[in-house]
Amino acid sequence: MQRYVWTIVAVLASAAIALFVVEVVHRVIRRLGRRSLLMTELTQHAHRSFQVAATVLAVHFAVRFSTGYAVGTPWRQVVLHLLVLAVIATAAWLVAALLVVAEDTALARFRVDVPDNRHARRVRTQVVILRRLTIAVIVVLTIGVMLMTFPAVRGIGAGVLTSAGVVGVVAALAAQSLLGNVFAGLQLAFSDAVRLDDVVVVEGEWGRIEELTLSYVVVQIWDDRRLILPTSYFTSKPFQNWTRTEAAVLGTAEFDVDWSIPVQAMREELRRLVESSELWDGRVCVLQVTDATGGMVKVRALVSAADAGSLWDLRCLVREHLVAWVRDHRPTAMPRLRTEVGDAGGDLPWQWVQPRRPVRRRTDGEVPDGARVFGGSDDGDARSEAFVGPDEHVEARR
Numbered sequence: 001m002q003r004y005v006w007t008i009v010a011v012l013a014s015a016a017i018a019l020f021v022v023e024v025v026h027r028v029i030r031r032l033g034r035r036s037l038l039m040t041e042l043t044q045h046a047h048r049s050f051q052v053a054a055t056v057l058a059v060h061f062a063v064r065f066s067t068g069y070a071v072g073t074p075w076r077q078v079v080l081h082l083l084v085l086a087v088i089a090t091a092a093w094l095v096a097a098l099l100v101v102a103e104d105t106a107l108a109r110f111r112v113d114v115p116d117n118r119h120a121r122r123v124r125t126q127v128v129i130l131r132r133l134t135i136a137v138i139v140v141l142t143i144g145v146m147l148m149t150f151p152a153v154r155g156i157g158a159g160v161l162t163s164a165g166v167v168g169v170v171a172a173l174a175a176q177s178l179l180g181n182v183f184a185g186l187q188l189a190f191s192d193a194v195r196l197d198d199v200v201v202v203e204g205e206w207g208r209i210e211e212l213t214l215s216y217v218v219v220q221i222w223d224d225r226r227l228i229l230p231t232s233y234f235t236s237k238p239f240q241n242w243t244r245t246e247a248a249v250l251g252t253a254e255f256d257v258d259w260s261i262p263v264q265a266m267r268e269e270l271r272r273l274v275e276s277s278e279l280w281d282g283r284v285c286v287l288q289v290t291d292a293t294g295g296m297v298k299v300r301a302l303v304s305a306a307d308a309g310s311l312w313d314l315r316c317l318v319r320e321h322l323v324a325w326v327r328d329h330r331p332t333a334m335p336r337l338r339t340e341v342g343d344a345g346g347d348l349p350w351q352w353v354q355p356r357r358p359v360r361r362r363t364d365g366e367v368p369d370g371a372r373v374f375g376g377s378d379d380g381d382a383r384s385e386a387f388v389g390p391d392e393h394v395e396a397r398r
Contacts, residue, residue: 202229
């Protein structure tokens with residue numbers, strides 16, 4: 001009984017010493033690292049894992065060296081095996097925490113709350129993907145090492161290695177979709193095709209990249225819905241990336257108005273509006289007539305903003321203001337349909353215009369020149385020979 005009491009005392013003392021040493025190291029690092037971001041991150045994110053790992057390791061050594069009287073007994077082997085598994089798990093936790101600290105320190109050097117944050121978002125995307133990959137690798141390796149501590153697993157290791165080729169092929173076929181998404185995620189992270197906080201248009205939806213993992217991408221749509229897409233979508237299908245080169249973007253607002261619209265006055269009104277708005281970044285302000293068919297003209301206002309959100313609000317502001325301007329100041333330019341009443345026998349100037357040259361009356365069966373593409377003129381005859389051939393053309397005339 002005295003030996004068991006000694007073992008318990010040794011375990012408790014080892015755990016207390018480990019906790020005391022970790023606390024001293026923690027306080028020293030926190031005091032020395034007040035101006036160091038790396039030291040600050042270590043004290044915040046790695047303290048708990050370091051504390052647990054050191055305590056478990058100390059308990060393991062205490063049990064091993066204080067139970068020499070029970071060598072070969074089952075309970076000692078079971079306790080030591082459990083402690084070995086705990087040491088492996090806590091060591092993996094500590095390594096993962098140190099990697100996260102290093103990644104957070106690297107991310108802190110790149111600010112994303114600035115207007116031109118394209119490079120920062122690119123680095124952030126790559127670091128996030130690498131973090132998920134490294135944690136996954138650490139978990140897999142930890143589980144493998146823990147399994148190798150069991151004699152039965154080590155015994156079948158040779159058979160596993162022998163059939164590794166077949167198992168690899170079967171696993172690759174079974175996980176083809178998963179592996180495809182993983183490699184697609186890595187490709188997205190390092191090809192700079194899409195980054196976190198990029199503004200994109202996918203599946204007809206406009207939003208921004210909220211989360212990017214090895215298997216899926218979360219797109220936050222403008223109305224706060226979430227569109228979940230596999231990462232392979234962005235490597236196999238086209239999509240719009242509005243902020244790939246820079247955050248500043250262009251946008252349009254189109255209007256269908258009457259032909260009587262004073263374009264220059266409307267252009268000046270657009271300029272006055274955007275110059276008074278803080279949403280405009282001062283780069284582009286253009287108003288053009290882009291079409292004139294169907295009894296109306298299409299006027300397009302092209303404006304620019306510093307980011308996609310500001311551009312959306314600016315486009316709505318331009319559309320709302322110019323609609324009110326046309327309604328209140330140029331009501332005759334509002335879209336309308338014209339109907340002509342009368343026939344060719346009318347004598348009003350807008351109903352009938354006397355032809356400038358006499359109209360030649362056609363004989364029965366004669367096709368007018370303006371109704372023939374192939375023939376009826378020298379150009380039509382040449383076109384007929386080019387598409388039909390001179391011999392066939394002659395035969396057709398006969």
